[in-house]
Structures are given as C-alpha cells and as structure tokens.
Amino acid sequence: MDRKPRRSFRQRVSEVLESLPFLAPLLIFLVILYGMLGWTLYVSLSNWVGTAPNYEFAGLKWYQMMFRLDRFRVDMNNNVKWLSLGVLPTVILALFLAYMLEIGSVKRIEGYVRTLILYPVAMSFVVTGTIWSWMYQPDKGVLNTILRALGLSHLAGRYTTHPGTATYWLILIFIWQYLGFAVIILQSSFRTTELQEMVEAAIVDGASKLRILFSIIVPNIRGGILILVSLLLISALKVFDIVYVVTFGGPGYSTDVLALFMFIATFQQHLVALGAGLGMIIFLMALVIVIPYTIYAFRKWFE
C-alpha cells in the first residue's frame, strides 16, 4: 500500500477498490458531516426566521445583527473566561499532581488518587450539574450548610446566583470534572525512558524538585501539554450542559455562553439564521484550536 514512484492506471483503480470496504463507511459519515457544515454556513447567510425553512439569501445581515447584540458580547466574554480559567488552572494543577504522584507516592496511593479524581470522567455534565447545583444552592445547599455548621457563615456565598461571579463557580465544576483526565494525559507523557533517565540523572546531581519539573519535565512533554491544552480548550468551548443544567444562562444572561445562545436562538426564539451564525462562530473558534493539534497528530501518525 506504500507509495510507489510510478503506478499504472490499473494499479490505482485496484488500490481504490481495495480501500473501499475499509473507508466507505467513514467516508459516508464525513461527507454527511462536512455537507451539514456547509449547510449551516448557508443557513447563516439566509433570512431564516421562524420554524419553516427560508433559504432566501440575506448576506451578512444576521452576523451584523449578532455583533450588535449585548448578549453576544456577554457570551464572548464568558467564553473567554471558560477558555482561560477552565484550562490554565486545570493544566497547572494537573502538572503538579501528576508530578507528585510520579515522584512522591507509593503505588497504592497513586492508584487510589487516580480512581478518585478520574471517576467524574465517566459521569455526564447533567449529573455533575445536578450534584453541584445542590452543593451551591445558597440557602439550603450543602456547601453553605456545612460552612454555617462550622460557624463560618460569613464565608457562605451566593455561588451561581450572583451575576458577577456565577460563571467562575460554573468553571469550577468543569475543572473538578476534567482534573483526572488531565492528570492521566500528563502522566502518560512522563513515561518515556529518555525523560525518566534525565530525571534520575538530575536527582543524582542534586537538582531541586521544582527545578526538575520546570527545567526538565515541562520542556520534554510539550507534545503532551499541547494535546491536553487543545482537548481542554475544545471541551471548554463546547460547554453547554453545565450551563444549561445549573443556571440556564442566568441570572439574566450573565452566565450565557455561545453554545447555549445558539440553542436558545435557534430552538426557542426561532431566529434560525442567527443560530446558524453563532454555530459558525463556534466552529471558527474550534478550528483555531484544532488545527495545531491536528497538524501535530498528523506528523506523529505518518512519521
């Protein structure tokens, strides 16, 4: 199957025929996927308002409208908060944790901690959102009740009911859910023989623990970090379920994000062209995140 310098027409045909049973299903789904992507783009340039499709061309009308909306500005702001605060602290925390498990723990503790922080990966955001809604609930919620019982009622917060800080508390749920995932990705990056040997050598030389982490480990796991950051960014960008379940964008639309607005604009306000436009904005942001990642994966795959 490898590339040969010259192939006759018949060889090419037989090669394609040979690949068909393998690639046909994948191709079909990719065609549907990219076809629908194009369709969304087209809808975003149409004048579709209401439940019945209307493909009358309207140019950038709905994009212009979108950029003028205060809600869009709030959403972009919140999405930036999700992308930065959902990702950076998770990566840093995971880095220290993974390192800690790697150098300072006994096998049994490592297994325990991994299971402990990884179980949320198996749970849906709907479930996590249900639990945390209750943890956060201001007057009857678990956190405030515990704080009050400890005589710390001045620490009791309004969590997701305060418009100014609600998004941060939502992001905390995301970090809680993804920390374990981040740790196992980084841990698997640590486990190359070269890196292990370098670290052993540094320990013998008497380098400090932090120095080893930042001067030896971090520069050598850049690939792993790139992958982790990309995956977390994409998940933070896609975030919909947590917001839907915990606050539904409220109070007001202070915790709204693009993904939720897209849903509301399309299926509740029936501004389908606007919804499609929001979808395209999400797609473009996703593309910026995914392209470096795909190039990296491509190189590794075909090396």
Added chain:
Amino acid sequence: MRTRDLSTRLIVLLATLVLTGVYVLPIYVMVVTSLKTPVEISQRAYLIPTRNLQFQNYVEAFRLVYPSLINSSIISFTVTLLAAFFGGLGGYYLSRSRSTLVRVLFILVGVALYLPYQVILIPLVQFMAKTRLALTHAGLIVSYLILNVPLASVLMGTFFLSIPRELEEAAQVDGANRLQLFFRVVSPISLPAYASTAIIVFTQVWNEFLLALTLSTPNTTTIQVKLAEVKGSFVALYNIQMASALIGVLIPLSFFLFLGRYFIRGVLAGALKG
C-alpha cells in the same frame, strides 16, 4: 523516579487528603441524600446518613427513568457496535496506507474529531424531521454515528499503529488479501482495542446531552434529557433527583470501575497518545 524524601511524602499525603474531600464529598452527599425522606433532608444534616434507609426512593426514581434507560441503552449500544465496526475498518486503513487520499482523510477526520455538535445541529434537525427518522431511535443513532465513526476510526487506528506489521506480511505472503488480513489476522488480536473504543464511544453517547435534547421525541427521550427534566420538575425532592442521577451513571461508572484499564487506554488513545 520515586523519592523517599519526607517533605515530599507529607505534601503527597496532604494533597491526597484534600482531594479525597473534594472528590468524595459530592458523591457521598449524593448517596446519603438519595436514601433519605424529604423531611430528613430538610433538617439539613447532609453529612449524617439516615438510619431508616428509603430504598423506595430508588423504586420511584427507577419508575421515572426506566423508559429513558431503555431508550439510551438501545441508542448507545447500537452506536457503539456500529462505530466500533466501522471505526475498525476505517482506522485500519488510516494506519496502514500513506497515500495522498489517506493523508487528506486524516486531516478531515482530525478536524471532525472534536467538532462541536452546534455546527451541524440545524441541518441535522431538518434532516431528521424531513426523513421522519427523528420519530424512532434511528434518528439519534445516525446522528451519533456522524461524529463517533471518525472518533472510533482514530481510536482504532492508534491501536493498529502499535501492532507490528510482520504478522500481516507473513499472511500476505500466503496470499491473503487486505480484508482477510483485517478480519482473520488483525481483528482477533485487537479485541482489547475494540473494548477500549467501545467503552469510550458508549460513555460519550450515553452522556451526550445537546443532540438528545434537540432530537429526542417522547418515544426516544434519553437518560440525560430525563435527568435534566427530573432536576427541573422535582426541584425540592433532592432524594429523587439524586437517586435518579445515581441510576443514570450506573452503567458508565461500572465500566470505569470494572474495566478501568480499557477505559484509561481509550481516553489516552482519544487524545492521540496511544
């Protein structure tokens, strides 16, 4: 790279304790609450387990979510089987060929891999409504396949890349063609890879919310949609909310707890880490 350094050990111990609090508390409160009566819950001793366990909470919760459990099972298992099968085929070719077609395909798959569903949601809803697929489980099954076949292909491909080719070369000398190679030589030794892929796809589909919310009809309501509904309509009945949520996580959580190795391998392969 282990150390016996005392201060490091202390830090590890401390961190372990903090993490235990942060990760056990929510699930502990959940389980304890799910077994209480509303009156007991209103006394706000959330951390103290009750003596008279209300197992009928689970009976009631189960009655509520039962139809959606069936729907989700039908949808998730079908998607998992098909995606693993198609993904095995596609992933195998992606891992073995270096033709231009395959390189282009890889880029297209890579971009598709983690695409937000929002970008295809409107056409999907239109398509499902037009073809009336939305009225049956087939609507959600097809929708999930669109994004999960590329994912499964990459997962399987990652595993296939790590299989030495000598085996196939030997069989090729004996005159086996590609399909025979795949089904008789490669697939049988790749069952763990199929298990990992299946677990990942299953968990994804089972936990998916946006598509389920927009595409499900009363006959196809999935567990996540039902759980969100329960949370909305049983606002004060935390015991029922928590019991339903626990029932809803049972299947993926048991995969994680009992097949953890495959689960983690799948997560790593999904991150293209092999």
